[in-house]
Structure formats: C-alpha cells, structure tokens
Amino acid sequence: MTDKNKYRDKFPDKNPDGTNIIDLESHKFIKVWQGPQHPGITGNMSLELIVQGDEIMKCTTHVGYLHRGFEKLMERRTFIQCFPLVCRIAVPEPDFNEYCFAATIEELAGIKIPEAAEWMRTLLLEMARLTSFMMWMGGQTGAFGLGLPGQWLNYGRDLMLDRFEEISGGRIYHMHILPGGVRGLLPDGWEGRMEDTLKKLEGIMSDVNKTMFTNAVFKKRSVGLGYIDPTWVDKYGIVGPNARAAGIPKDVRKDYPYLKYSELDFDVITATDSDAYTRADLRRKEIHLSIDLIRQMMAKMPKSGEYMAKVPNVLHWKIPKGETYIRSECTRGEYGFYTVTDGSGFPRRINVRGPSYTHAVALMEKLAIDCNIADTAGLMVSLHTYPPEIER
Amino acid sequence: MKELLKDIKKRYDISMIVHQRPDEVFATVNKEEAVALITHLRDHEGFTHLVLLTAVDWLEDGKFQLTYLLNNDAKRNDLGLRVMIDREEATMESIHHLWEQAATYQRELKEMFGIDFPGSPRVNESFILEGWHDIPPYRRDFDTKKYSEETYFPRPGRVTHDPAEYMKKKLYPEE
Numbered sequence: 001m002t003d004k005n006k007y008r009d010k011f012p013d014k015n016p017d018g019t020n021i022i023d024l025e026s027h028k029f030i031k032v033w034q035g036p037q038h039p040g041i042t043g044n045m046s047l048e049l050i051v052q053g054d055e056i057m058k059c060t061t062h063v064g065y066l067h068r069g070f071e072k073l074m075e076r077r078t079f080i081q082c083f084p085l086v087c088r089i090a091v092p093e094p095d096f097n098e099y100c101f102a103a104t105i106e107e108l109a110g111i112k113i114p115e116a117a118e119w120m121r122t123l124l125l126e127m128a129r130l131t132s133f134m135m136w137m138g139g140q141t142g143a144f145g146l147g148l149p150g151q152w153l154n155y156g157r158d159l160m161l162d163r164f165e166e167i168s169g170g171r172i173y174h175m176h177i178l179p180g181g182v183r184g185l186l187p188d189g190w191e192g193r194m195e196d197t198l199k200k201l202e203g204i205m206s207d208v209n210k211t212m213f214t215n216a217v218f219k220k221r222s223v224g225l226g227y228i229d230p231t232w233v234d235k236y237g238i239v240g241p242n243a244r245a246a247g248i249p250k251d252v253r254k255d256y257p258y259l260k261y262s263e264l265d266f267d268v269i270t271a272t273d274s275d276a277y278t279r280a281d282l283r284r285k286e287i288h289l290s291i292d293l294i295r296q297m298m299a300k301m302p303k304s305g306e307y308m309a310k311v312p313n314v315l316h317w318k319i320p321k322g323e324t325y326i327r328s329e330c331t332r333g334e335y336g337f338y339t340v341t342d343g344s345g346f347p348r349r350i351n352v353r354g355p356s357y358t359h360a361v362a363l364m365e366k367l368a369i370d371c372n373i374a375d376t377a378g379l380m381v382s383l384h385t386y387p388p389e390i391e392r
Numbered sequence: 393m394k395e396l397l398k399d400i401k402k403r404y405d406i407s408m409i410v411h412q413r414p415d416e417v418f419a420t421v422n423k424e425e426a427v428a429l430i431t432h433l434r435d436h437e438g439f440t441h442l443v444l445l446t447a448v449d450w451l452e453d454g455k456f457q458l459t460y461l462l463n464n465d466a467k468r469n470d471l472g473l474r475v476m477i478d479r480e481e482a483t484m485e486s487i488h489h490l491w492e493q494a495a496t497y498q499r500e501l502k503e504m505f506g507i508d509f510p511g512s513p514r515v516n517e518s519f520i521l522e523g524w525h526d527i528p529p530y531r532r533d534f535d536t537k538k539y540s541e542e543t544y545f546p547r548p549g550r551v552t553h554d555p556a557e558y559m560k561k562k563l564y565p566e567e
Binding site: 063064067069071072073075076107234235236237250255256322323324325327334336338340348349351353357358361362363366391 | 410412413415416418440441442443444446447448449459461465468470472491492493495496497518519520521522529530532536537
C-alpha cells in the first residue's frame with residue numbers, strides 16, 4: 001500500500017457500495033466541469049467532476065450537446081434517404097455506419113452483393129480504421145501535452161483522405177457504400193498512390209514510435225492510468241481495443257468474419273497490462289495491422305467486374321417485415337445496427353449500438369475515481385469515445 | 393442453437409421464434425418471465441454479453457417491444473429476446489443488477505419512450521433532453537415536424553428566392 005492510499009482510506013467516508021460520500025457543504029470538495037468546450041474532451045460532452053485536492057472523488061458523464069435524433073429522423077425517411085444521415089453518427093469513421101446500415105437492409109430485402117463490392121467494402125472499412133486511428137493517436141498525445149506527433153499524424157491522415165477522395169469524391173463523408181454494393185471500383189493508378197501513402201505512413205509511425213512511446217512524459221503519465229480489469233469486460237460491456245488490451249481476444253473481424261475478412265491473413269492483437277499506455281501501444285499495432293491488411297487486399301481484390309447488385313427503384317422501395325442485427329469491428333469495438341422493418345417504405349426502428357455508449361458512461365464514471373484531475377483528458381481519450389454514438 | 397431453444401422452451405413460455413441467420417435467433421418471451429430467462433441465459437448458457445437493449449413502438453397494436461440482444465461469445469451466436477409490454481402502462485423489471493451498462497440503456501428508454509424501470513439507478517434523471525416537457529420524443533405519436541414548426545420560427549430577414557430567377561436578375565438586370 002502506498003502512502004497516498006494510507007490516508008485515502010480514512011477520507012472521505014464510504015457508502016456501503018464503496019462509493020465516496022460527498023458533502024459539498026463541508027467545503028472540502030470542489031465541483032469542476034470538464035467540457036463541453038474543453039480541449040481534453042473527445043467531442044461535445046462534459047464530465048462533472050467532484051475533486052478533493054487534485055484527485056477526483058466522483059465523476060458523472062453528461063451528454064446531450066449534439067443530439068440530433070438520428071434514429072427518429074430515420075423513421076421518417078425512405079431507406080435511401082437515410083444514407084446521408086447514418087454516416088454522420090461517427091464523423092471520423094463514417095464507413096462503418098454505411099456498411100452496417102446497408103448490410104441490414106440487404107439482409108432484410110434478400111439482396112446478395114457482388115464479390116467485387118465485398119472487396120471494395122472491406123478495403124474502405126480498413127482505410128477508415130487506419131484514418132481514424134491516426135487521428136486518435138494525435139488526440140492521445142495532445143491530451144498529455146505532446147503536440148508534435150499529432151501534427152505529423154494529421155498530415156498522414158490527410159494523405160489517406162486524398163485516397164478516399166479519389167475513390168468516392170468525398171474526404172470526410174464518403175457515402176460510397178450503397179445498398180446493393182458500392183458506387184464504383186478503384187480509379188486508374190490508385191494502387192500505386194496508395195502504396196506511396198502507406199510507405200509515408202510507416203515513416204510517420206516510426207517517428208511517432210520514437211517521440212511518443214519512448215517519451216518519458218508520456219510513459220510516466222500513461223503507465224498505470226485507467227486500469228481495466230479483465231473481469232469487467234462482460235460486466236460493463238467493454239469491447240474492441242479496450243477489451244483486447246485487457247487480454248480478452250474480442251475482435252468481430254475474427255470472431256464473426258464478415259465481408260472478406262475470412263480470406264485475409266491476420267491475428268487478433270492482445271495485450272495484458274490494460275492501462276492507457278498499453279491501449280495506445282495496441283492501437284499502434286492495429287495501425288500496422290491495417291496497413292498490412294490494405295496491402296493484402298490490394299494484391300487479392302478484383303480490378304474489374306460487377307459492383308452493384310440489382311435493387312428495386314429506391315424511391316418506391318418497400319422492404320418486407322423483419323428484424324436483424326449486423327455487427328462490424330470499428331476502431332472502438334463492436335459497432336452494430338439493429339433494424340426493424342414493417343413492410344412499408346420507411347424503417348420502423350433503427351438502433352445503433354456504439355461502443356462509446358458503455359465506455360464513456362458506466363466505465364468512465366468508474367475509472368475516473370481517484371484519478372488525478374490533470375489525467376482525466378488522457379484517460380478519456382484512451383477509452384476512445386465519440387459522443388454522437390451515445391445520443392444518436 | 394436449436395438445442396438451447398428446445399431446452400428453454402421446456403421451462404419458459406417463448407414463442408414467435410425467427411431464425412434470422414444460423415447464428416442469430418429472435419424470440420418473444422412473457423413480460424413476467426423475461427428477467428428470469430435473461431438471468432438463466434447469462435449464468436448458465438454463456439450469454440454473458442449484453443449487446444443492446446432498445447424499444448420498438450408498435451403504435452397500432454398499443455404495444456412497446458423491448459429487445460434484449462444477448463451474445464454468447466464462446467459459441468458465437470446471438471439471441472434477441474422480444475418482450476411486448478403495454479403502451480399505456482409501460483413498466484418493465486430492471487436488469488441493472490446483471491450488467492452495469494443496463495442502467496444507462498434504461499435511463500435512455502425512460503426518457504425517449506417513457507418506459508419505466510423501477511429501481512434502476514438514476515432512471516428519472518434526464519439523460520439527453522434537459523428540461524423536456526412534451527411526450528417522450530421517440531414515441532411514434534410524437535410528430536417532429538409539427539414540434540419544430542411550433543417551437544421554432546423563421547428568423548426575420550430571411551427571404552427565399554427562386555434560384556434561376558434570382559441569378560438572372562442579379563447577373564443580367566437589363567435583359
């Protein structure tokens with residue numbers, strides 16, 4: 001037991017369930033709001049922190065700052081009209097929304113997509129993962145006061161956005177995946193430019209490895225921060241890199257192979273230490289895995305062929321009554337769409353299952369206790385959460 | 393999956409089984425038996441991961457459908473349990489003691505659909521909609537368009553033009 005914990009045991013008093021007893025009137029505690037406008041918060045949400053000295057005694061997550069009611073809006077739109085909406089649920093990686101939504105519709109309508117479209121979708125999803133991880137890594141270093149790797153990584157992300165633009169015409173929202181297939185295959189000479197980009201990204205990652213993972217500041221602040229016990233994984237619904245860093249090999253790409261992942265050669269990356277440093281290191285390895293998978297796909301995928309299945313007139317498209325759930329592995333873990341149809345031209349109900357829902361509320365409120373107030377931002381980012389998923 | 397369904401059918405009243413995919417089955421269970429069945433599935437059948445908990449509003453039948461989607465990670469299959477509850481008296485037993493994140497789902501359902509889960513932590517606190525006084529907005533009888541027309545109004549100074557006519561007038565006023 002460290003000295004710090006010796007005194008912490010005595011104060012403050014604890015409730016029978018182990019939570020701290022907070023009496024704001026005693027003037028021993030201060031309430032601090034972190035967010036919604038705060039550089040250390042991922043997106044628009046806020047943490048209500050009750051601190052004693054510089055240690056957090058209680059944390060409450062507040063969301064609702066960007067609620068647009070996506071799920072409700074979709075109930076009033078035809079299936080094709082929902083497409084410009086779904087990609088906005090997770091801004092840095094819209095393709096997972098597009099894929100999950102398209103896949104649920106195709107399953108309920110009984111459409112089989114062509115093989116070239118499956119390869120194209122797999123490629124887009126893996127590119128989105130790579131792009132999103134690069135942005136995340138910049139955020140993680142920024143949360144600990146290291147600005148430089150973020151600049152390099154954002155340059156790398158921008159190169160990836162150029163490749164996206166060549167395929168789909170859009171940089172942030174691609175809308176390349178449509179029900180029935182994709183909007184097109186790879187343009188001429190794209191593979192060569194992608195290979196150049198991947199080489200550049202590997203160079204950036206080698207620099208980031210030197211400046212981030214061997215940096216004394218980053219190591220001292222992130223090692224031991226936000227420990228997730230492997231037994232919490234099912235109890236709190238933890239998925240993705242957060243679960244894999246705790247040694248639980250949960251990866252939808254391997255466990256429930258969708259699209260062409262069963263034809264690609266890769267292993268699930270796991271780690272054991274389960275703190276912020278391990279999670280960052282695991283995501284670094286995920287970036288290299290994504291680069292490898294993109295190379296494998298470019299070698300294997302067909303360069304021409306049918307890429308769109310025949311679908312009915314989308315303006316009068318009625319889908320038979322049914323319900324289904326389709327999952328995919330996004331950067332944060334299991335991402336799924338639960339779609340219910342009632343035989344009309346509109347979806348009856350669409351529910352988006354985002355990993356942030358469990359990570360940013362129940363888990364964050366637990367992990368923040370006894371954490372230093374300066375480390376909250378780093379802890380928050382290390383869970384990798386996007387608020388739009390919580391308040392779809 | 394078929395053996396599991398056969399086994400639980402002996403003890404629980406489940407109906408309307410739909411094999412959506414070989415690894416995904418949906419079934420309806422009685423409101424009274426639902427939490428007992430979910431607890432049984434979690435503790436004895438390996439369905440340890442609560443994927444999602446959500447509601448579907450069947451306005452014309454006067455029912456809410458609660459969907460508990462459970463995942464068995466060892467056997468790689470999903471079981472979606474539907475529970476039909478009355479729309480007028482929308483209350484359901486809470487499952488916050490089984491999964492920590494369930495309280496968040498139930499808090500959202502209380503706010504968005506008005507389904508009560510007595511005993512669930514902070515279920516009556518507003519989650520997303522602070523200071524909301526209308527009917528719960530995710531119910532089918534809540535009209536978003538009507539609400540926005542009544543609540544918000546066009547800002548003064550905004551004029552709508554026909555684009556073709558406006559550009560013609562601006563670029564070629566003589567013609």
